[in-house]
Amino acid sequence: MSMESKLSSVAKTTTPSPIQELSHLAQRCNAINLAEGFPDFPAPPHIKNAAISAINSDFNQYRHVQGICDNLANLMKEMHGLDVDPLTDIAICCGQSEAFAAAVFAIINPGDEVLLFDPAYETYEGCIRMAGGVPVYVALDPPCWTLDADKFMKSFTSSTKAVILNSPHNPTGKVFSKDELEIIAGACCTKDCLAITDEVYEHITFDSEKHISLASLPGMTNRTIITSSLSKTYGVTGWRVGWAIAPAFIASAIRNIHTKITDSAPAPFQEAALIALRSPPDYFESLKKEYELKRNYIVNLLAGVGFRIQFKPQGSFFLFAELPEDCLLSDVEYVKELIRQAGVVAVPGCGFFHSNLPSEELSKPCSSYQKRYIRFAFCKSHATLAAAAKKLVKLLDASGYLKLH
Amino acid sequence: MIFFFLLLNLTLVIKKLIFRTPLLYFLTLFLCVIIIFLSDCLMMMTLPSKALSQNQIVMLRNQCTWTDSEMLRSLPTFDRSTLYIKHFKKGSSYFSSSFSRIQKITMATLSTVSTDKDPVSSQNGSTQMTQQPFQVAKRLEKFKTTIFTQMSMLAIKYGAINLGQGFPNFDGPEFVKEAAIKAIKDGKNQYARGHGIPELNFAIADRFKKDTGLVVDPEKEVTVTSGCTEAISATMLGLINPGDEVILFAPFYDSYEATLSMAGAKIKGITLRPPDFAVPINELKSTISKNTRAILINTPHNPTGKMFTREELNIIAALCIENDVLVFTDEVYDKLAFELDHISLASLPGMYERTVTMNSLGKTFSLTGWKIGWAIAPPHLTWGVRQAHSFLTFATCTPMQWAATAALRAPDSYYLELKRDYMEKKQILVEGLKAVGFKVFPSSGTYFVVVDHTPFGLQNDIAFCEYLIKEVGVVAIPTSVFYLNPEDGKNLVRFTFCKDEGTLKAAVERMKEKLKKK
Numbered sequence: 001m002s003m004e005s006k007l008s009s010v011a012k013t014t015t016p017s018p019i020q021e022l023s024h025l026a027q028r029c030n031a032i033n034l035a036e037g038f039p040d041f042p043a044p045p046h047i048k049n050a051a052i053s054a055i056n057s058d059f060n061q062y063r064h065v066q067g068i069c070d071n072l073a074n075l076m077k078e079m080h081g082l083d084v085d086p087l088t089d090i091a092i093c094c095g096q097s098e099a100f101a102a103a104v105f106a107i108i109n110p111g112d113e114v115l116l117f118d119p120a121y122e123t124y125e126g127c128i129r130m131a132g133g134v135p136v137y138v139a140l141d142p143p144c145w146t147l148d149a150d151k152f153m154k155s156f157t158s159s160t161k162a163v164i165l166n167s168p169h170n171p172t173g174k175v176f177s178k179d180e181l182e183i184i185a186g187a188c189c190t191k192d193c194l195a196i197t198d199e200v201y202e203h204i205t206f207d208s209e210k211h212i213s214l215a216s217l218p219g220m221t222n223r224t225i226i227t228s229s230l231s232k233t234y235g236v237t238g239w240r241v242g243w244a245i246a247p248a249f250i251a252s253a254i255r256n257i258h259t260k261i262t263d264s265a266p267a268p269f270q271e272a273a274l275i276a277l278r279s280p281p282d283y284f285e286s287l288k289k290e291y292e293l294k295r296n297y298i299v300n301l302l303a304g305v306g307f308r309i310q311f312k313p314q315g316s317f318f319l320f321a322e323l324p325e326d327c328l329l330s331d332v333e334y335v336k337e338l339i340r341q342a343g344v345v346a347v348p349g350c351g352f353f354h355s356n357l358p359s360e361e362l363s364k365p366c367s368s369y370q371k372r373y374i375r376f377a378f379c380k381s382h383a384t385l386a387a388a389a390k391k392l393v394k395l396l397d398a399s400g401y402l403k404l405h
Numbered sequence: 406m407i408f409f410f411l412l413l414n415l416t417l418v419i420k421k422l423i424f425r426t427p428l429l430y431f432l433t434l435f436l437c438v439i440i441i442f443l444s445d446c447l448m449m450m451t452l453p454s455k456a457l458s459q460n461q462i463v464m465l466r467n468q469c470t471w472t473d474s475e476m477l478r479s480l481p482t483f484d485r486s487t488l489y490i491k492h493f494k495k496g497s498s499y500f501s502s503s504f505s506r507i508q509k510i511t512m513a514t515l516s517t518v519s520t521d522k523d524p525v526s527s528q529n530g531s532t533q534m535t536q537q538p539f540q541v542a543k544r545l546e547k548f549k550t551t552i553f554t555q556m557s558m559l560a561i562k563y564g565a566i567n568l569g570q571g572f573p574n575f576d577g578p579e580f581v582k583e584a585a586i587k588a589i590k591d592g593k594n595q596y597a598r599g600h601g602i603p604e605l606n607f608a609i610a611d612r613f614k615k616d617t618g619l620v621v622d623p624e625k626e627v628t629v630t631s632g633c634t635e636a637i638s639a640t641m642l643g644l645i646n647p648g649d650e651v652i653l654f655a656p657f658y659d660s661y662e663a664t665l666s667m668a669g670a671k672i673k674g675i676t677l678r679p680p681d682f683a684v685p686i687n688e689l690k691s692t693i694s695k696n697t698r699a700i701l702i703n704t705p706h707n708p709t710g711k712m713f714t715r716e717e718l719n720i721i722a723a724l725c726i727e728n729d730v731l732v733f734t735d736e737v738y739d740k741l742a743f744e745l746d747h748i749s750l751a752s753l754p755g756m757y758e759r760t761v762t763m764n765s766l767g768k769t770f771s772l773t774g775w776k777i778g779w780a781i782a783p784p785h786l787t788w789g790v791r792q793a794h795s796f797l798t799f800a801t802c803t804p805m806q807w808a809a810t811a812a813l814r815a816p817d818s819y820y821l822e823l824k825r826d827y828m829e830k831k832q833i834l835v836e837g838l839k840a841v842g843f844k845v846f847p848s849s850g851t852y853f854v855v856v857d858h859t860p861f862g863l864q865n866d867i868a869f870c871e872y873l874i875k876e877v878g879v880v881a882i883p884t885s886v887f888y889l890n891p892e893d894g895k896n897l898v899r900f901t902f903c904k905d906e907g908t909l910k911a912a913v914e915r916m917k918e919k920l921k922k923k
Binding site: 036038039040042043048051052055056058059060061062063094095097098101105110123126127130131132235236237238239240257259260261262263264265266267268269 | 572573574576577582585586589590592593594595596597631632634635638642647659660663664667669771772773774775776792793795796797798799800801802803804805
């Protein structure tokens, strides 16, 4: 038996991340990185200092910092009116990534179907498949990525166990509306399904758009697992402190599984999380304002050079821009040229689109839109965004539109 | 509960306004209590109906592993549910049989410890919870549900000295902490490359070469994970298919069985027995076959302190090559090898191509909470590990990776001093335990030692540990939780000496004073 055959079936069917590959190309070309979703400006000093202080105070062994749970419970009450028991309803994990993985393992059995909205962050499917689940995608309708209630309801089968909801949404920047959440909640209740939410961008919303947690809707408290983290809110994506909030018996399951996956989130950063989670309201206000300025900048920039932006991001720090109408290149080809010629890197949207097999969707003409989108991250310093603008501007043709040859 | 009080108030009001006879009042009260009971029944039955997966059931079954971090946990869910039930038990004995049924349902769903042969039914008719009745010995029933919390609460309540937890009560070296602080200040706070920052991968490869003589490609053969625990779970989930046969040596670190179950593996256990916990070669030969997918080896070994000898490793290697079996090695205590030289199985002829070698920063540098671990394997195996890792945690803590890079470049003198330090601590504990009257088994490595507690006349390891906390004021770990068959461990408990000398001496004194042979 060859060594290669020793890979598990999951390992054999997963492919390397297109985001990472392009990242390497970008590095080689010294391109401005508007691809990866992390800031290039420093993290807030008061939080860094808290981490440093924790290291110096010898908070360096295995740890579960209960205070994080207390703070989270308070935040959930303030933001969403949710009653969370800090002693039983919260599991601290190594980032939202691990919280999500543990949540999936906690509730998904082999053969269980899980509904996801397309386009979707690429990692959800990997977790679901590892647990033996079957991902079923429900396409959101471009250009505004609206939820088609009919399509959604028809995707449920007797095997459907859970719905995954990422709001504010990566890659589109959509913030699911109250009406849409009511549809999702109604379906979960009628079909007796669970929901796992990814709310990492919960504090990054614009134009007085409010992030509403699915768990706050009627009937959802007992069947929703909220996952989130410090990463995006506090600009510390490398610290790996996240959490799952769920009804006690599910949270307990997630904790048990997390203990077997990694055992503990990094101790000094748990201590820093205490400080972070107690940030005053104006921290969150200015976070929103800062990102809104960046959003406006990049929307104007890219719309100005010919990208079709029919949907302005309502949250997160991503812009899902459609290629210019007359552009014949695919998203991947376009991004490659963007790197080579403009020295700017973004993410081709195709990696976020999925198909169900067997699928009627593939034969429909509108599915070609899946190759027409590019995701730009604007969680970058103003200097970086301005530098990107400068580089793009060099390639404008006579009519002022971006021309790649 | 609120419902209960509202109804109670309501009945009092009704009593005042309407009822003239006590009989009517009590009938009404009785009815109210029945209503409350029924609604709670409903709640208990509907809540967990569909939710918990097989994985979780297995997780809970395996919860009878006393991870060190469990000591610090708050009350698990089950405790709160039983407390809730207890409130009603005070009400009326009429309901006691129904309550115990609720208790069984709750127990079955939360901790799978029912010894009841009848399947538990759920209201929605979902059969996920009812497929197989989970059975467990009565003493583990108690153990699984609350013993960790009970023990840790007891430890605090009785002011017991903790020689149970497998992490130091002293801190890591300054130069490593400073490196972490520098990394934070320098802004290294964003996502690292999924399989590790290049500097750390290189440092790991360099250290591995120093330790084993093997030259590995840091870019293709080293993966950084959140602790060795994640290296293990990523290896299991990335390389094991459901139904694959995997051999484990008992007693074992609790995550092995759990993650193997998550991967759907068929576990075959081989028990290591006192006094020297030698590998039973004949049993191994008859257990391993062409159907075996992998074998997991932890050396130096937690909890026994055993180190696999060259002879044992040679035999294991030969069997693995003959039967085309993968090997996963957990070598986190490799720098705490006292009596023997540590040997990495991957360094034996023909073994590197089939081995995943796992290690971490935590034990060597007394920074167990930093969660920096790694897996070293040939590219075709590394691929599977990296895939699973990318879905489990995506990336590992960035500032700590920079610190780990500095740590791994520590001079040889660091490791010599570490060993010397631990050997002194070990001597204090081992001599102390012998003087107290334990039968102490030789431990060649790790910072653990297992002892036979039977001279003190207690029924089993759990009873002994409880006694030790309450009457003596010292914490040890009952080893039965580390076995597939808990009976195998009932005579043994584990002590750790990763504590400062003052703590060790104080613990020994307490035991000398209060622990008497029967």
